[in-house]
Amino acid sequence: MDRxxxxxxxxxxxxxxxxxxxIVALTGVVCYDVGMRYFVNQPxxxxxxxxxxxxxxxxxxxxxxxxxxxGHVRGDLWYRALQPRTQAGIDLALYVLFFxxxxxxxxxxxxxxxxxxxxxxxxxxxxxxxxxxxPFKLMIPIAGALLLxxxxxxxxxxxxxxxxxxxxxxxxxxxxxxxxxxRALVEGEKKS
Amino acid sequence: MTPGRTxxxxxxxxxxxFLDVRTIGVILLALVILxxxxxxxxxxxxxxxxxxxxxxxxxxxAILLGFPIAFTLMGLGMLFGFFAFHRPGMGLTDNPVFDQxxxxxxxxxxxxxxxxxxxxxxxxxxxxxxxxIDRLFHAMQLAMGGTPGSLAVxxxxxxxxxxxxxxxxxxxxxxxxxxVLQPMLKAGYDTRLATxxxxxxxxxxxxxxxxxxLILYGATAGVSVVQLYAAAMMPGxxxxxxxxxxVMARATLRPEQAPRLPLEQRNVPTWQVIKLLVxxxxxxxxLILAVLGSILAGVATPTEAAALGAMGACVLAxxxxxxxxxxxxxxxxxxxxxTSMVCWLLVxxxxxxxxxxxxxxxxxxxSWVLSFDLxxxxxxILSQIIIFLLGWPLExxxxxxxxxxxxxxxxxxxxVDPIFFGILVALNLQTAFLxxxxxxxxxxxxxxxxxxxxxxxxxxxxxxxxxxxxxxMVLIYIFPQIVLWLPSVLYS
Numbered sequence: 080m081d082r083x084x085x086x087x088x089x090x091x092x093x094x095x096x097x098x099x100x101x102i103v104a105l106t107g108v109v110c111y112d113v114g115m116r117y118f119v120n121q122p123x124x125x126x127x128x129x130x131x132x133x134x135x136x137x138x139x140x141x142x143x144x145x146x147x148x149x150g151h152v153r154g155d156l157w158y159r160a161l162q163p164r165t166q167a168g169i170d171l172a173l174y175v176l177f178f179x180x181x182x183x184x185x186x187x188x189x190x191x192x193x194x195x196x197x198x199x200x201x202x203x204x205x206x207x208x209x210x211x212x213x214p215f216k217l218m219i220p221i222a223g224a225l226l227l228x229x230x231x232x233x234x235x236x237x238x239x240x241x242x243x244x245x246x247x248x249x250x251x252x253x254x255x256x257x258x259x260x261x262r263a264l265v266e267g268e269k270k271s
Numbered sequence: 272m273t274p275g276r277t278x279x280x281x282x283x284x285x286x287x288x289f290l291d292v293r294t295i296g297v298i299l300l301a302l303v304i305l306x307x308x309x310x311x312x313x314x315x316x317x318x319x320x321x322x323x324x325x326x327x328x329x330x331x332x333a334i335l336l337g338f339p340i341a342f343t344l345m346g347l348g349m350l351f352g353f354f355a356f357h358r359p360g361m362g363l364t365d366n367p368v369f370d371q372x373x374x375x376x377x378x379x380x381x382x383x384x385x386x387x388x389x390x391x392x393x394x395x396x397x398x399x400x401x402x403x404i405d406r407l408f409h410a411m412q413l414a415m416g417g418t419p420g421s422l423a424v425x426x427x428x429x430x431x432x433x434x435x436x437x438x439x440x441x442x443x444x445x446x447x448x449x450x451v452l453q454p455m456l457k458a459g460y461d462t463r464l465a466t467x468x469x470x471x472x473x474x475x476x477x478x479x480x481x482x483x484x485l486i487l488y489g490a491t492a493g494v495s496v497v498q499l500y501a502a503a504m505m506p507g508x509x510x511x512x513x514x515x516x517x518v519m520a521r522a523t524l525r526p527e528q529a530p531r532l533p534l535e536q537r538n539v540p541t542w543q544v545i546k547l548l549v550x551x552x553x554x555x556x557x558l559i560l561a562v563l564g565s566i567l568a569g570v571a572t573p574t575e576a577a578a579l580g581a582m583g584a585c586v587l588a589x590x591x592x593x594x595x596x597x598x599x600x601x602x603x604x605x606x607x608x609x610t611s612m613v614c615w616l617l618v619x620x621x622x623x624x625x626x627x628x629x630x631x632x633x634x635x636x637x638s639w640v641l642s643f644d645l646x647x648x649x650x651x652i653l654s655q656i657i658i659f660l661l662g663w664p665l666e667x668x669x670x671x672x673x674x675x676x677x678x679x680x681x682x683x684x685x686x687v688d689p690i691f692f693g694i695l696v697a698l699n700l701q702t703a704f705l706x707x708x709x710x711x712x713x714x715x716x717x718x719x720x721x722x723x724x725x726x727x728x729x730x731x732x733x734x735x736x737x738x739x740x741x742x743x744m745v746l747i748y749i750f751p752q753i754v755l756w757l758p759s760v761l762y763s
Contacts, residue, residue, distance in 0.1 A: 099607030102393045109390070109578030113571065127383075130574065134389055135380030138614035141607040145615070150608045151339035152616060156664045157299075158337025166337070173338040177346025184349045185376065188369035192377070205381075219376055
C-alpha cells in the first residue's frame with residue numbers, strides 16, 4: 080500500500096517541483112521587461128501576460144505538492160491534541176464532505192471553461208500582444224486532477240490510520256525536515 | 272515581578288495547558304453549534320440569509336476541526352452555492368455555481384496585485400537560506416556594543432532589517448532563535464527578555480513593508496498596496512523603536528537581566544566595525560531601500576520591485592558565496608509551497624465570499640452590527656478586539672481572507688479609512704503570532720531553544736511586547752497622522 084501512496088506523493092512532488100521553477104522565469108521576465116522599459120524604452124507587451132501565466136500556473140499546479148507535504152494551513156489548535164485515530168476520522172469525513180465535492184466541481188467547471196476557450200483559440204484580452212491563454216486555462220482542470228489524486232492518497236492514509244492507530248509514513252519524512260535543515264545551515268556556517 | 276510570583280504564573284499557565292485543549296475544543300464546538308441553532312428561526316421561515324449564517328457557523332466549526340481551510344472554504348462555497356443558485360427545473364450541471372467557481376479561480380490566477388506575493392516570498396527565502404542574517408547580526412552586535420542590552424537591541428534591529436527583506440515570519444524566528452538565543456543566554460541575559468525580543472522582533476515582518484499580509488489585505492479590500500506600504504512605514508519603524516526603547520530601559524533598570532558584554536568583546540577597533548557594517552549591512556540595506564523606495568516613489572509597481580528585489584537577493588547571496596545550488600533549489604521549492612498555500616486559500620475564500628454574498632449573509636451581519644448604534648470609535652475598538660481574539664486560535668492568513676472581509680463593508684458606514692484600518696489590523700495580527708495558545712512564534716522558538724527554556728518562560732517574555740503592540744495601536748488611534756502622514760506627503 081505504502082508503495083502506491085509514495086508513488087502518488089512522487090507524482091505530486093514532481094509536478095509541484097516542475098512548476099516551482101516558474102518563479103525563476105517570473106523573476107527573469109519581469110526584470111527583462113523593466114530593463115527594456117527603463118533602459119531601452121521599449122516596453123514589452125507579452126511580459127505582463129507571461130507574468131500572470133507563470134504565477135497562476137505556479138500556485139495552481141503546486142497545490143497537490145503542497146497537500147502532499149501537509150502545507151495547506153489548518154486551524155490545528157484542537158486537532159493537534161487529538162489521538163491519531165480521531166484526527167484520521169475527522170479528516171476522512173471532511174475530505175468526503177468538503178474536498179471531494181469542491182475539487183470535483185472545480186475539475187468539471189475547469190474542463191467546460193477550457194473547452195470554450197480552446198475552441199476559439201483564445202488570446203489574452205489584457206494586452207494586445209496576442210499571447211494565447213487557452214493552455215493557461217487548461218491548468219485549472221490539471222491542477223484539480225492532481226489535487227484529487229493526492230486527495231485520494233490522503234484519504235487512504237486516513238483509512239490506514241483508522242485501522243492501525245498511527246499515521247502512515249509520508250514521503251517527506253524520508254526526505255527532508257525543515258527545521259533540521261535550517262539548524263544544519265546555521266551550524267555549518269558556525270563551523271566554517 | 273518577584274521570582275515567587277513569576278513561578279506562580281508559570282505554573283498557572285501550565286495548569287491551563289493541563290486543563291486539556293480537547294475539553295476546550297469540545298466546549299467551543301458545542302457553543303458554536305448551540306449559537307447557530309438558537310439564532311435560527313423555525314424551518315419554515317429559513318431564508319437564504321439564514322443559510323449564510325449557517326455557512327459562517329460551519330466554517331468556524333470546520334476550522335476548529337483542523338481540516339485544511341482552503342478546501343473547507345471551497346467545499347462549503349460550492350455546496351451552499353449550489354443550493355443558493357438552484358432553481359426548480361434546472362439541470363444538475365447547469366447550475367451557475369460552476370461558472371462562479373471557475374471564474375473566481377481564474378480571478379485569483381490573473382490577479383495582478385498578487386503576482387508580487389511569490390516574488391517577495393522568493394526574495395525572502397533566498398535571504399533566509401543564504402543565511403545573510405548571520406553577518407547582519409554580527410555587525411549590528413559590534414556596532415551596538417556599548418548600549419545597554421546590546422544583544423537584545425541588535426536582535427530587534429536585525430529582525431527589523433530582515434523583516435524589510437522578507438515579509439514572511441516563522442523562518443525569521445527560527446533562524447534568529449538558532450543564531451542569537453544561545454549567545455544571549457551565555458552572556459547572562461534573562462531567559463524571558465531574550466526569548467521575548469526574538470519572538471516579537473521576528474513578527475515585525477507582518478507590518479514592515481514589503482509585508483505579504485498587506486498585499487493580501489490590499490487585494491481583499493481593494494485598496495492600493497503602494498499606499499498601504501507608505502502607511503505602514505512609520506508605524507513599523509515606531510514599533511521597532513518602541514521595542515528597542517523598552518529593552519534598553521529594562522537593561523538600564525535591571526542590569527542583572529542584561530549584563531554588558533565583557534570588555535574584550537566590546538573593544539573592537541572602530542574601523543573594523545565600520546568595515547563590517549559596510550560589507551554586511553550596507554548591501555542589504557541598499558537593496559531594501561531600492562525595492563521599497565521604487566515602490567513608494569511610484570517608479571516601479573510592487574511586482575517589478577519584487578522581481579528586482581529577488582534578483583538582487585540572488586546576486587547578493589552569490590557575492591557572499593552563500594548561495595549553493597542546493598540552497599537555491601530549496602528556496603524555489605519552498606516558494607512554490609508557501610505561494611500555493613496562500614493562493615489556494617484565496618481561491619477558496621473568493622468562492623466562499625461570493626456564495627456568502629449571493630445568500631445575503633452580509634446583510635444580516637450588517638443590520639445586526641448597525642442595530643447596536645455604535646460610534647465609529649466603539650466600532651473600531653470592537654472590531655480590533657474581535658480580530659485580536661481570533662488571532663489566538665487562527666493564523667493571520669485565515670483572518671485576512673475570511674474574517675476581515677466581513678468588516679470591510681462596514682467601514683464606509685462608520686467612515687473609517689480602509690488603509691488606516693489595514694494598518695491597525697497588521698499591528699493587531701502580530702499579536703496573533705505572539706499570544707497563547709497558538710503563539711506560532713513561541714512554538715517556533717521553543718523548537719530551536721535549548722531544552723531548559725520552557726514554553727511558559729517564552730510566553731511570559733512575550734507579554735510585555737504584546738502590551739507594547741497594544742500601546743502602539745492606541746497611539747496610532749490617537750495620532751492617525753503616524754499612519755496618514757507619509758501617504759499624504761507622497762500621493763496628495
